[in-house]
Amino acid sequence: MALLTPEDLANMTNALVENDRLITELTNYSLDGLCRKIYGTAPNNEKVAIIPITAGNGIIGSFSESLLFTVQHFGMDGFITENTDVAGYYEAVMKGADIILMADDLAYIAHNLKNSKIAHNQICTGRIYAEILCNAKDYADDKDVLVIGLGKVGTPAVETFLKEKQNVYVFDVDSNRVDEVVSEYPVSKYDPTDSKTPNSFFKIFEATPCADTISKDVLKQNSLVSTPGIPCGISDELIEKYSIRVVLEPLGIGTLSMLYAVFD
Structure with a gap:
């Protein structure tokens, strides 16, 4: 899959809202409801930290902001770290993050620090x-x-x-x-x-x-x-x-x- 560009994300917020509506129309499940069904899990007041990563081609404009919108749109608590990379990871942990979202050119992952579960975006x-x-x-x-x-x-x-x-x-x-x-x-x-x-x-x-x-x-x-x-x-x-x-x-x-x- 190709790396995202700022242009790809320009209308991301509207696209997410519209696709959530379409998924509900198609399946009778909202997007988060469908995720609950297929994974058998549910959020439980987790705090999600989004860490900007500068490796490789660097930070994609509005990428972190798009992730924060997604987290908050579905009722979760999230924040973008002020620092990047390792310093950002340290900041996230010190601020009590339960889940880390971060991406470089090769992988975009979610890592739950409480239960050690890790997920890859492509899968x-x-x-x-x-x-x-x-x-x-x-x-x-x-x-x-x-x-x-x-x-x-x-x-x-x-x-x-x-x-x-x-x-x-x-x-x-x-x-x-x-x-x-x-x-x-x-x-x-x-x-x-x-x-x-x-x-x-x-x-x-x-x-x-x-x-x-x-x-x-x-x-x-x-x-x-x-x-x-x-x-x-x-x-x-x-x-x-x-x-x-x-x-x-x-x-x-x-x-x-x-x-x-x-x-x-």
Whole structure:
């Protein structure tokens, strides 16, 4: 997955609120309610510290502020440390933080200092975006799902779909990666020339750093696309033409999934 930019986060707060509304409409669960369901956990007055990290390409503008908005929007207590890196970690602990959120170029994690649980954004993002498709009530009778992108977000999504008894069809531009996944999991290659493979899908999961990965050939009217990928993998034209509903938000959905993964 591509690193986020300040431009990606420019409308994050509105996007989180709108996607929470859409998820509720689709599943009858609010986003935090869906997280409670899938993780079996709940917040308990934890204090969340957000530590800006300067390693690698440095601090992404508005990243920490976006995390703080997410934490507070869902009723949790949070703060951004004044210091960065190790000094920020020390500050967080001294101020009584229960959970740490921090990210560099390679990993974005949540770490619960009280129970030692730790969660990685890529895994938790793949899981929550997959669960949105699995819990979408209007699509419950259709078990076929297309997964586009089999990287560090797409693979946890595949595992989630299988746990939820979905029929999983996979595609990646790297055919070797497709072969690896097919050999490891009970999934099928997406192959439109194979009569046993569905040509189009109501449920599509997309996790790539590329635009326009979702073609009209795989779409049905009123398909549901769940995509943590930035930029969006489906064009505005196709969204309008096929009345597609799209769950897409750059940071908050995955962050909330991480927090519930480390709650008790």
